Amino acid sequence: MKKLWWIILVLVVFGFIQLLGKRPPAVTGTGSNDLIRTSHVPQQVVTLLRTSCYDCHSNETHYPWYAHVAPVSWLVNRDVREARKALNFSNWADLKLSRKLKMLNKIGREVDEGEMPMFVYPLMHRQAKLSAADRKLIVEWTESYGESLFSE
Secondary structure, eight states: OHHHHHHHHHHHHHHHHTTOSOOOOOOOOOOTTOHHHHSOOOHHHHHHHHHHTHHHHSSOOOOOGGGGSTTHHHHHHHHHHHHHHHOOGGGGGGSOHHHHHHHHHHHHHHHHTTOSSOTTHHHHOGGGOOOHHHHHHHHHHHHHHHHHGGGO
């Protein structure tokens, strides 16, 4: 009987924590200021950005089922908010040239060093894992795209 009460208590607490926390960051889809809409990005890089970066670094987040269950939802929501604050591809056209160059440099460095995508993300999204060739392609694109911004 004691075991049943513990199970009921755990279920009640689990149910209660579902009511806590903030709503997830909004999903608005591809806007007119999005990097892919406003810039020349090779299709191969587009695919890599969409599968490995856009869930956190854009307004096009696809929330999996577990992102709606607390306490995991709290972590996912926090990560998406922080990622969008650091870099949101959906607002790319609004950035000043100096900010774009800084972001491209940071993207290239973090992808090259294996810091992005975050270690945990490819564990749950296998398609987001970047090979060495994928990383090289993104790094080369950030460099060439950064150089092209000077000629605009």
